[in-house]
Amino acid sequence: MRNKKRMCDMESGQKGRVVEIDVKGSILRRIRDLGLIENTIIKCVGKSPFGDPMAYTVRGAVIAIRREDGKKIIVETGGFCEK
Amino acid sequence: MKKFLTVALAGNPNVGKSTIFNNLTGMHQHTGNWPGKTVEKAEGDCETENYHYHLIDLPGTYSLTAHSPEEQIARDFLCNQTPDMVIVVCDGTCLERNLNLALQIIEICPRVIVCVNLMDEAEHKGIVIDLKKLSKMLGVPVIGTKAHQKNSIKNLKSILEKEAERKKRSIQKGKMQEMVSLSEIIYKEVVEVPENHDKRDRRLDRWFTGRWTGFPCMILLFMGILWITMAGSNYPSEYLTYAMFWLQERLRQGLIWMEAPWWLQGILVDGVYQVVSWVISVMLPPMAVFFPLFTLLEDSGYLPRAAYNLDCPLKCCGTCGKQALTMTMGFGCNAVGIMGSRIIDSPRERLIAILTNVFIPCNGRFPTLIAVIAMFCSGCFGEGWIETVLLAGILTVVVLAGVFLTLIVSKILSNTILKGVPSFFALELPPYRKPQIGKVIMRSILDRTIFVLGRAAAVAAPAGAVIWMMANIKIGNASILSFGVQMLEPLGKIMGLDGTILMAFILGFPANEIVLPIMIMIYTAKGNMTELLGLLEIRQLFLSNGWDITTAVCFLIFSIAHWPCAASFFTIRKETGSFRWMAAAFFIPAVTGILLCTSVHLILQILS
Structure with a gap:
């Protein structure tokens, strides 16, 4: 089952493929510099004590991203990337 | 070639x-x-x-x-x-x-x-x-x-x-x-x-950033460090005090033997030597213990986790989790924390981090806090290790108060002169690494000791000479120093402190390590006591000069919130590139400290 959701709604341990980044300008630049571009496979690895920010594995590094930034990034879960 | x-x-x-x-x-x-x-x-x-x-x-x-x-x-x-x-x-x-x-x-x-x-x-x-x-x-x-x-x-x-x-x-x-x-x-x-x-890293993360374990781990870890600092610096401090005192008497005898004039003896022994020896015996040991422990924590990769945990509360105050990193750097040295604020991308959030960094007690202020807490709280809670754990607990509370103050002031700043919304935030959580324990400890004890000794020579020694002269050059009946102390007395009294304490903080501007030694010097200059050895004697000295528990509490508050030291001050000038922000960095903590002390003093007075 393929399923689109916002990056910030991923469950801990869930994997997903980035399909859309709805951000512009310098922030998009920053996000891409972290290796977060379309088709990147990411994995949610946990939440901080308050539930925000959340941590994701992106290209081998663990990166914490806040909910309001994560909600602009759409991922596709299920299907090929679920093991 | x-x-x-x-x-x-x-x-x-x-x-x-x-x-x-x-x-x-x-x-x-x-x-x-x-x-x-x-x-x-x-x-x-x-x-x-x-x-x-x-x-x-x-x-x-x-x-x-x-x-x-x-x-x-x-x-x-x-x-x-x-x-x-x-x-x-x-x-x-x-x-x-x-x-x-x-x-x-x-x-x-x-x-x-x-x-x-x-x-x-x-x-x-x-x-x-x-x-x-x-x-x-x-x-x-x-x-x-x-x-x-x-x-x-x-x-x-x-x-x-x-x-x-x-x-x-x-x-x-x-x-x-x-x-x-x-x-x-x-x-x-x-x-x-x-x-x-990365199984091991994720397992550790579940502890250090877990919903129920994240903050308890953070506080316990920090308290553990403070406890080791307090317990570990106790004995070296005692021995150093005896050694320095013994040397002081030899020095005085030497000068008497050389028939040096009284004022030279005064400047060298009661001024320069005494302040330097206080910095070395009371200030150095806690600094030399705390710093390596802090460096170990830094090497392990834990600090970004603390920033990760604290991002949410910091975001509520209009800043970002990276400020938690600059705050923790502030524990080592505020000037370093201020310079480290460069890692924050948004100029607005960076300024907030710079302006509030002094609320974190630096390595130079820790020993003062430790000494005052030990003086006024020891003996109240049993003996041995239980006591040191409780004292470390009190110190942790004081530090948390500093963190809390940082949050509140950040919130006020981001709602007034530095308005804005939090910007994009991404923080990398590096893999945990086992620090090279032996090497780190050796290196940082050595570095710290040399650094503090260098500062003692550069700042404490001249300060000692100047203060001795201020205490002994008389205009009319009173010395310059007692004149200044009297001027500050009314303000000090309102704040639950006294003129001497305020004077010590003002003269301590070059380096916060010398605040306690200056206080001791001013009090002893009044002629109440000549021989000072351990904390007990200092406690007696303070009590006979009108200190009580309220004074101690207000003193602790004022040590957290007053103006930045000279090094931080000039770093702020360099980092912000403006005199206006430098002035703001001076007045914000100073006004906060004065207001807080005054209100706490008032509340405690009403309660009793």
Whole structure:
């Protein structure tokens, strides 16, 4: 089952493929510099004590991203990337 | 005559650039396991058979399309100064993301060496990297290194030599491109990663950043450090006090024997020597214990987790989790914390971090806090280790009050003069690393001791002389010092302190280490006591000068919230580039401290 959701709604341990980044300008630049571009496979690895920010594995590094930034990034879960 | 080449060390944040730099140059740049440790470029030299290399250690950057000031340093240097050679340091455990920057640099620099660092950690995690293939695909020499192995550095030097002799690659100057996709292709070709290679890190994260365990772990960890500091500095402090006192008497006898005039004896023994000996015996031991422990924590990779935990509350106050990193740096030294604020991208949030950093008690203020807490609370809660644990608990509460104050003032600032909304935030959580315990402890105790002794000579000694003169040069009936103390007395009394304490904080502007010694000097100058040995005697001295528990509480508050020390003050000037912000950084904590002390004093008075 393929399923689109916002990056910030991923469950801990869930994997997903980035399909859309709805951000512009310098922030998009920053996000891409972290290796977060379309088709990147990411994995949610946990939440901080308050539930925000959340941590994701992106290209081998663990990166914490806040909910309001994560909600602009759409991922596709299920299907090929679920093991 | 050896040929001279400039070599830049570039790479993502936290890949071990500074460690390689140190190993190549034999220098001791501060290193630590968190992104943003190096915010200013460092320079040093190293030699091989035929060449002399001038090395430049650049702050870490994710890409050449730079954002924050410290990333810009790296970009500007590579693009405008064009070094003869660039060593791109990559993290072997996270090669894919690192390759983006490596490919960008290969595009614009004619001689590049890619150095895949932390190979030992990668091996440990079962990650296999085909370095030969990587070198072929990138078209530049690639070397794998283990940061702490001598052999690695030898290999790196021989590759440096080889590359220096080779012809420059031709490069096309073009627009800086994003290389993420190309990185992915190369990465898939050369690296094998087992699933769950980061199992241990995630398990630790579940503890350190867990919903119910994150904050308790943080507080316990911190309290543990404070406890070891208090318990560990007790005995050395005692012995040093005796030794320094013994020496003082010999010094005085020597001067008497030489028939030195009374004022020279006064300046040298009661002024210079006494202040210096207080700094060494009371201030130095806690500093020398706290700093290595703090460095161990820094090396372990825990600090970014603290920032991760604290991001949410900080965001509510209009700033970001990276401020937690600069705050923790402030525990070491506020000036370092202020400079470290460069890792924060948004100028607004950076200013808030700079202006509020002094609310975190630095290494120079810890011993004062410890001494006052020990003086007024010891004996109240039993004996032995239980007592030290409880004292550490009180100190933790004081520090938490500082953190809390930082949050409130940040909130007020972001609602008034620094209005704005929190900007984009991304924080890397590096793998945990086992610190090189022995080396760190030796190094940082030695560094700290030398640093404090240096400051003692440069600041405490002249301060001692000046204060002695102020206490003994008389205008009419009163000395200059007692005149000043009397002037400050009314304000001090309102704040629950006294004129002496305020005077000590004012005279302590060059370095906060000397506040306590100055207070002792002023009180003893009034002629109440001549022999001072341990904390008990100081306690007696303070009590006979009208201290009570309210004074102690107000003193603790004022030590957290008053003006920044000289070093922090000038760092703020340098970092903000404006006198207005420097003035703000002076008045914000000072006014906060005065208001807080006054209200706490009032409340305590009403209660009793």
